[in-house]
Amino acid sequence: MNLKKYITLTRAGMIESLQFRLGTLVIIAGNLLYLIVVYFLWKAIYASAGTDTVNGMTFSDTLIYLVLATALFNFMEMYIVWEMGRSIQSGKIALDLLKPMEYRRYMFWSYSGSFVTQFFFTFLPTFIVVAAVTQGAIHLGFNLLFFVISVVMAVSINYSIDFLVGTICLYTESIWGINIMKQVIVTLLSGATIPIAFFPEPLKTIVYFLPFQSIYNAPLSILLEGHPQPLALLATLGLQLFWCITMTILSRLFWKASLRQITVNGG
Amino acid sequence: MKRKGLGFYLRIYGKILAQDLKSKMSYRADFIISTIGMIFTNIAGFISFWILFQNFPSVGGWSYYEMLFLYGFSLVSLTPVQCFFDNNWSLRMYVYSGDFIKYCFRPINLFFYYQSEVFDIKGLGQLAFGIGTLAYSWSRLGLDFTPLMLLKMIIFLLTASLIMIALQNAAAATCFWIQNSFYVLDLVTRFKDYAKYPITIFSPVFRFIFTFVMPVAFIAYYPSFVILRPDEVPLLSWLSPLIGVLFFWLSYKIWMKGAMSYSGTGS
Numbered sequence: 001m002n003l004k005k006y007i008t009l010t011r012a013g014m015i016e017s018l019q020f021r022l023g024t025l026v027i028i029a030g031n032l033l034y035l036i037v038v039y040f041l042w043k044a045i046y047a048s049a050g051t052d053t054v055n056g057m058t059f060s061d062t063l064i065y066l067v068l069a070t071a072l073f074n075f076m077e078m079y080i081v082w083e084m085g086r087s088i089q090s091g092k093i094a095l096d097l098l099k100p101m102e103y104r105r106y107m108f109w110s111y112s113g114s115f116v117t118q119f120f121f122t123f124l125p126t127f128i129v130v131a132a133v134t135q136g137a138i139h140l141g142f143n144l145l146f147f148v149i150s151v152v153m154a155v156s157i158n159y160s161i162d163f164l165v166g167t168i169c170l171y172t173e174s175i176w177g178i179n180i181m182k183q184v185i186v187t188l189l190s191g192a193t194i195p196i197a198f199f200p201e202p203l204k205t206i207v208y209f210l211p212f213q214s215i216y217n218a219p220l221s222i223l224l225e226g227h228p229q230p231l232a233l234l235a236t237l238g239l240q241l242f243w244c245i246t247m248t249i250l251s252r253l254f255w256k257a258s259l260r261q262i263t264v265n266g267g
Numbered sequence: 268m269k270r271k272g273l274g275f276y277l278r279i280y281g282k283i284l285a286q287d288l289k290s291k292m293s294y295r296a297d298f299i300i301s302t303i304g305m306i307f308t309n310i311a312g313f314i315s316f317w318i319l320f321q322n323f324p325s326v327g328g329w330s331y332y333e334m335l336f337l338y339g340f341s342l343v344s345l346t347p348v349q350c351f352f353d354n355n356w357s358l359r360m361y362v363y364s365g366d367f368i369k370y371c372f373r374p375i376n377l378f379f380y381y382q383s384e385v386f387d388i389k390g391l392g393q394l395a396f397g398i399g400t401l402a403y404s405w406s407r408l409g410l411d412f413t414p415l416m417l418l419k420m421i422i423f424l425l426t427a428s429l430i431m432i433a434l435q436n437a438a439a440a441t442c443f444w445i446q447n448s449f450y451v452l453d454l455v456t457r458f459k460d461y462a463k464y465p466i467t468i469f470s471p472v473f474r475f476i477f478t479f480v481m482p483v484a485f486i487a488y489y490p491s492f493v494i495l496r497p498d499e500v501p502l503l504s505w506l507s508p509l510i511g512v513l514f515f516w517l518s519y520k521i522w523m524k525g526a527m528s529y530s531g532t533g534s
Contacts, residue, residue, distance in 0.1 A: 026450035030457055036473060037461050044327040044468035045319070054322055177300035184304075184311040193315050200321045 005101065006109045013113020024121065031070060031122070038066050055197045060137040061224055062195060064130055068223070069192045069216050071126040072151070075118045076158045076215070078111045081182060084166030085175030093262065104255060108159055115155070139226030146233060150219035153240040158215050160247035161186065167254050170261045191217035211243040276379060283383045291388070298388070305389040309342070309396040327468040334465075335404040336495055341462040341487035342397030344427040348435055349390030352382055355439035359448045368531040377526050378519060408495075416494065423490035426511035430485045431459055433511075436518035443525030462486035478503065485510055 046052075046059045057065070084107070087093040099106055131138045165182045169175055187193055190212040199207060207213050218236050222228065291298055316338060320331045329337075358381075361367040370381050405412070438455040442448035458481055466474050466484045477484045485507050492504040 026454055030450075030454045033454075034457065037464070040469045040473065041326075041464060045323050048325050048327060049323050172296055172300055174294075174297035174300040177297065177302075177304035180301075180304040181307050184307045188311045188315060194318050198322050199318055203318075 006112075009106070009109040010112045010116065013110055014117050016113065018117060027074070028122065031074070031126075034070060035067055038070075039063060042066070055195075057195060057197055058137075060134045064134055064137060065195050065220050065224065066193075067126060067130050068220055071123045072154070072216060072219070073187075073192055075115065075123045076155055078114070078159065078162060080107060080111070080159065080162035081166045081169065081179040082175060083107070084163075085169040085179070088169055088262070089175070097259075097262075104163060104252065107163070138223065141226070143223055143225060143228065146228075146237065147219055147223040150222050150237060150240060153237075153244045154215045154219050156244050157211060157240070157247050158186075160244075160251040161211070161215075164247070164251040164254055167251070167258050170258050186212055186215065189213065190215045191220075195220075211247060214240045214243045271375065276375070279375065280379075280383050283380075284386050287384065287386050288388075301389055302392055305392045306396070309393055312338075313396075313400070327465060329465050329467075332404045332407045333495060334463075335400060336408065337465065337487045337491055338463045339397050339400030339404060340424070340427070340491045341459070342393055343401060344424050344486055344490075345431055345459055345462070346390045346394040346397065347425075347428040348431045349393060350387050352432055352435055353387040353390075354382055354385040355435050356452065357385070358439045359442035362442050362529065365531055367526075367529060371526070371529070378522055381526075410494065419493055422508060423493055426508035427486050427490045429511035429515040430482055431462075433514035433518035434458065434482075436515075436522050440518070440522040440525045443529060458483045459486065462488070464488075482510065482514065 042059065042062055046054070046062075052058055084093070087096060093103075096106060097103055101109075131140075161182070165178060168178055172178060189207055189210055191199075191207075192215075196204060196207055196213055196217045218240050222233065222236060225233075316335070319326075320334070325331065326334060358367075361370075370377055373380050410416070434455050435452070438452045439448060441451050445451075461477070462483045466477050466488050469477065474484075485503075489501070489504045489507045492500045
């Protein structure tokens with residue numbers, strides 16, 4: 001049936017991502033080190049602040065937020081810009097375009113396999129460890145359900161932004177520069193390095209008007225809020241849905257308009 | 268083999284550098300975009316720094332301007348590794364494909380010839396940004412500015428940068444023994460992000476690790492004591508030039524040992 005081709009791609013992606021076991025181990029080691037640095041840094045920061053709660057976030061809130069942001073980052077980072085840029089440079093894109101599936105969809109589904117493996121091997125263990133260490137700071141209730149819905153939309157928004165930026169590579173043939181710009185903007189403005197609650201006032205308002213905060217800040221604040229106001233919850237999810245649709249349409253339109261740009265050097 | 272003098276090597280370096288710049292200039296758009304990307308990275312790093320200190324006056328007894336000094340110091344001391352040793356990133360590709368053998372047939376120092384092939388101009392943006400940050404925090408802290416201070420500063424900056432160069436050399440050289448050294452290199456590169464924090468924020472165990480096992484504390488923390496708090500310089504600060512040279516020499520030996528045992532791929 002129609003669904004079969006997607007599942008096949010997912011399976012292939014899972015097998016592919018399981019190939020690099022040593023790489024995964026080193027990534028986990030690197031993350032652990034990062035978490036240690038983050039832990040001590042924020043502990044020192046909160047110790048200097050003199051109060052337990054800063055901008056409505058306690059130390060354990062901040063820690064959960066930052067740790068899970070890293071876990072989400074590993075889970076969502078698909079290196080789409082690299083992949084697209086490289087296949088544009090090498091000319092492989094010509095073959096991908098001939099496949100009996102739309103390119104945007106093909107790219108997504110061939111990465112979906114690594115979602116599955118990353119979820120079980122990095123996100124879930126991290127989540128369990130954090131929940132155990134902070135002892136009940138994560139409220140386990142309906143917010144988990146909303147968190148999952150929110151993450152699904154975050155994945156979609158993140159993918160659309162990646163695809164949009166990857167399309168720019170058709171024009172510039174520069175990968176490194178474009179990718180680093182995207183990464184810097186997304187990690188800073190999405191609240192992945194510093195929770196948006198800490199942003200000073202004019203900047204905070206601006207950030208809430210941009211799509212990036214829907215990627216990390218929205219799901220994580222939903223998770224941390226044990227007993228959310230229905231209206232606030234609805235607003236967060238609604239905003240995410242809005243960006244989900246807008247970015248999908250934008251990236252599709254831009255890709256369609258740019259397809260004519262492709263020049264493939266030789267075969 | 269007859270030993271060649273420093274003048275000879277400088278002349279050769281100039282010639283190779285000119286060729287490299289010429290080839291870079293033929294991809295002008297890529298060059299410009301990459302440079303902008305690098306500037307973006309630095310600005311974003313600064314903004315996250317600034318946001319943090321909007322909320323907290325000091326971290327672990329270090330004031331805003333002192334932290335800024337550490338940050339600027341780490342940026343400047345990390346410039347040489349970015350500019351002169353960027354070819355380390357390609358080492359695993361050369362080794363894997365067998366192209367590395369071409370370097371083995373040149374009548375000059377193998378390590379020198381390999382590293383001289385690439386000069387990364389992007390690093391200069393970081394240098395300018397770092398010097399600006401240093402100068403600003405220097406004047407805000409009201410430190411004296413004497414020729415002696417400047418001399419100390421330059422010596423300690425140079426030796427601090429040897430540490431990161433050494434770490435990267437050793438990490439890149441692992442590809443002579445394991446096939447894919449990318450993850451090791453990537454892990455080591457992430458260390459440099461931690462160089463800007465004073466290690467007093469860590470627990471004793473991690474203080475020990477960051478000083479003796481992964482010597483990131485020597486990139487900014489220990490050397491900057493000499494300028495920042497001249498009355499309470501720990502012994503390790505005075506030792507840091509020695510340690511820098513020692514580490515560099517060790518990494519050179521490791522690199523060369525790997526290169527000398529390289530047997531090519533047979534093609």
